[in-house]
Amino acid sequence: MNTLEVENIFSIATTREMEANAFYNRAAKSAKDESVRRLFTELAQEEMGHYELLEKLRHDPSFPMRFQAPSSDYRLAEITDLPPFREDMAPRDAIALAMKKEQQAADFYRSLASRASDVSIKDMLANLANMELGHKRRLEDAFVDIGYPESF
Numbered sequence: 116m117n118t119l120e121v122e123n124i125f126s127i128a129t130t131r132e133m134e135a136n137a138f139y140n141r142a143a144k145s146a147k148d149e150s151v152r153r154l155f156t157e158l159a160q161e162e163m164g165h166y167e168l169l170e171k172l173r174h175d176p177s178f179p180m181r182f183q184a185p186s187s188d189y190r191l192a193e194i195t196d197l198p199p200f201r202e203d204m205a206p207r208d209a210i211a212l213a214m215k216k217e218q219q220a221a222d223f224y225r226s227l228a229s230r231a232s233d234v235s236i237k238d239m240l241a242n243l244a245n246m247e248l249g250h251k252r253r254l255e256d257a258f259v260d261i262g263y264p265e266s267f
Contacts, residue, residue, distance in 0.1 A: 121236060124227060125173045128243060129166055131220060136162040138200075138216065148206040154257055158213070165246060172239065182245035185252035188258070190250055192218035205214060206261045214254035221247035 138160035171178045193215040197246040200212060201213070221244045228240035 122173075122248065124236075124240070125169060127253070128224075129169050129173075132162050132166040132169060135159075135216065135220070136166065139213070142200075142209055142213065143205075144211060145202045145204070148261075151209060151261070153207045154253075155209075155213070158253075161250070162240075167201055176239075178237070180239065181240050181250060182242045184245045184248050188248070188252065191254045191258055193257045207258065210261060211260045214251050214258055216256060217247050217251035221245075221251060227245070 129187060136159050139155045139162060140183045143152050144153035145197035146155060168178075168180065172180060192211075195211045195215060198208040198212050201208075204212070224240045224247065228237050229246065231237040231240060
C-alpha cells in the first residue's frame with residue numbers, strides 16, 4: 116500500500132469512528148432502559164477514544180496499539196437481522212443494531228487487511244478489527260442479557 120492508500124484508510128477509519136460515536140450518543144439519548152443508555156454512553160466515549168488513537172497513529176505509525184480479539188465469539192451479530200434505527204427502539208433491537216454495526220466495522224478492517232501487502236499495515240488493520248470485535252462481544256453479552264432474560 117502506498118502513502119495515499121494508508122492516508123485513505125486513516126480517513127475512512129476516523130470517519131467511521133466519529134459516525135459510531137454519533138450513533139451511540141443518539142441511541143443513548145433515545146434509550147428508555149437505563150442500562151442500555153449507560154452502555155451506549157460508554158461506547159460513545161470509547162469510539163471517541165478510538166478516533167483519538169487513530170489520529171495518534173496517523174501522525175506516529177510507531178505508536179503502540181495492541182487489541183486482542185475476544186477469546187470467544189457468540190456470532191449473534193452474524194445471525195441477527197439489522198433493524199432500522201428508530202427513536203423508540205426496544206432495548207433488544209437497539210443492541211442488535213449496534214452489534215451488527217460493530218460486526219460490519221470488523222469485517223471492513225479484515226477485508227482491508229486481507230488486501231494489504233505491507234505487514235505493518237496488515238497488523239494495524241487486524242488490530243482495528245479486534246478493537247471492533249471487542250465492542251461486538253460486549254454488545255452480544257448485553258443482547259443475551261436483555262433479549263433472553265431467561266438466561267439469568
